[in-house]
Amino acid sequence: MGRKLTISCFRFNPNIPGDKPRMQDYELEEYEGMTLFVALNDIREKLDPTLMFDFVCRAAICGSCAMLIHGRPRLACKTMTRTLPSKFTVMPLPVFKLIGDLSVDTGTWFRDLQVRAEAWIHTNKKFDFNALEVRMENETAEKIYDPEQCIECGCCVANCITANIRPDFIGSTGINRVYRFLIDPRDERSDADYYDVIGNEDGTFGCVGLMACDDMCPKEIPLQENLAYVRRKMAAAGLKLKFQGVKIS
Amino acid sequence: MELAKNLQTTINRSHGKTDLYVDLAQSISGVLLIGFLWMHMLFVATVVVSPELFNTLSEGLDRYYLAQVGIPATILLIIIHIFLALRRAPVRLRDMRITYRMAKMMNHYDTWVWVGQVVSALFVGVMASIHLWIILGAWPLRAATSAVRVASSGPADITWGAFTFPFFIVFYVIFLIAGEYHGGFGLYRILVKWGWWERHTMGWVLKGITVIIVGLGFAALYTFTQIAANLPAGGVIH
Structure with a gap:
């Protein structure tokens, strides 16, 4: 029983x-x-x-x-x-x-997120469907796999006080999504392009750091690391700093 | 939520750096203030070693104009920090209710800690003003004057039934705990947002530092009460 x-x-x-x-x-x-x-x-x-x-x-x-x-x-x-x-x-x-x-309805929210975060590979390369795909280093692929695991369940949006009180905040999932493209070598966007997308209070600088997202992500994506990386990267892009020899990630 | 392409978002987009500067300034002012706070507590705690050391240090700060420059700079920094950090806090009643309900329902540690930071910020803001007002009114600072201040009790006015209460020791205990709590977890949050370190380990390190500083603060407060008790009646100040 x-x-x-x-x-x-x-x-x-x-x-x-x-x-x-x-x-x-x-x-x-x-x-x-x-x-x-x-x-x-x-x-x-x-x-x-x-x-x-x-x-x-x-x-x-x-x-x-x-x-x-x-x-x-x-x-x-x-x-x-x-x-x-x-x-x-x-x-x-x-x-x-x-x-x-x-x-x-998480769909409408996430659809809007994809548009705002411009969540697709931006490239000027012409796609040749006869050619072999360009190979990616295993290490890079694994790095991208990490944020890519997001299933858009919305848990990190629901448990975020900022997302709860600021409807325009892109959320942990949004910053994580940008991180995914930021580390993808196929995406040809510059850091300044990414800055235009999330270098603001509704994006990476709106995060208060309550880390409920990091503690409760059902896919256990390391959101603290990913969010901090994007924040540093965007701050460097905004200040036009070049960290030569200094590891930001 | 939708793609808002109204006047406000359009014209604010052209000033795209403001959000970054403001966010950076909030973090930097926070780091400077916690640096000030920890240094302040270490300086105050020299009284535990000897009141003479405390006096020497205090006189040195005055002689080299460090106090004269440092105090206005700190006040300015506090004002900037309040102004910048306030935009994070839930200020509308609706936002406060959402924050409280979500924190209570989820019972998530870091979220509760942040609610505590908002509340302790109010304490620190008010109490720091009172503290500054009083110390500046009794300048210069020496071990004996600080001891008299910390140990002073109520007015003992006969019309109040000669009522006395150790207001200042209670004031400083609350101020010490609220300040160290706000600063310690504030630094934690800044490092979580910007840093490379795993936050649970970092949290324990900062909690350890905070406990040590609060301990030093208590030791200093106790020493002051002892100095005050041993002063001649009427509190002769050297």
């Missing part, structure tokens, strides 16, 4: 006129290896088919099931219920637009 879990879910559907935000408790039995993702599906199957939440991959790759679990933003599919007390709350991520119950 497993524990009896009481999951207190945030319920509110903005599309139903007159609907009021409230917490609703669901009771279910825990079994071995249960993740919150499984528990929520159990609730929807057996207790309440109207409960709204997002999921796709159930393997911490799609980033859809991020929500406030027991107060902290996490992925439901990566959270084992045995790590939680027998009664806990589940709420939708703040900052993002609420679709209903636990479901939020």
Whole structure:
């Protein structure tokens, strides 16, 4: 016999006129290896088919099931219920637009981020689809893989006080995204070009350094390092400093 | 959030360096102030070694005009730092509520520490003003004058029922803790934002330094109360 879990879910559907935000408790039995993702599906199957939440991959790759679990933003599919007390709350991520119950629209926010951060390889090289791809050093590829792991779940935006109170702040994920292109040798942008993108209060200089992003990233991306690197790099670009022989990274 | 292409964003974009300068100035003023604070506490703690050493140092600072230049410079630095750091703080009621709720709900250590920094900043701002006002009113600083100041209690006015309370020792204990907390974690945050170091190790190093400095502060406060107790009645000042 497993524990009896009481999951207190945030319920509110903005599309139903007159609907009021409230917490609703669901009771279910825990079994071995249960993740919150499984528990929520159990609730929807057996207790309440109207409960709204997002999921796709159930393997911490799609980033859809991020929500406030027991107060902290996490992925439901990566959270084992045995790590939680027998009664806990589940709420939708703040900052993002609420679709209903636990479901939020991270897509619009991240789409805007991609545009603002100009998150694509900028190159003047003409693509020749007959030629072999240019090889990349393994070391560089591994370095890029680090920030590239971001699944855009939105946890680092939700747990950031700055992102919560300043809607234009690009967030840890945004700075990390720029870092990804900054270290990519295929991107031909100069540091000054990157400075135009995030060398401001809505970008890298808006970060207060609360490090909730670094502590809670479900993909464990080393955000402290990446953010500090971008900050130093952008400060050097803004001041037009050249650190010859001095390692900024 | 959307691509805001209004007048404000358009004209502010042409002054693209301001945000960088302001952010740098905030960090630099913070580093200078924590440097000042730690040096100040080391100087004050010389009284624990001997009041004569404290006096020699104090006289030296006056003789070479270090105090005369240093104090106005520090005041200016504090004003700049308040002005720059304030833009980070949640100042609207709505922002304060969001900050408090998120901190409470997530119960995340660094976020709580920062809330503590905002609160301690208020204490430091007010108490530093009071401290400066009082020391400048009783210049020059010597071990005996500082001792009398630290040990002075309430007015003992008969109309107040001869009520006395060790206001200043309480004041300085709070000021010491608030100042070192704000400065110590402030330096931590600056290094987190700019530095290369792993923040958990760095956090412990800075906590260690802060505990030592607070310890020195307590030792100095205790020494002052002892000096005051041994002064002749009426507090003869040399």
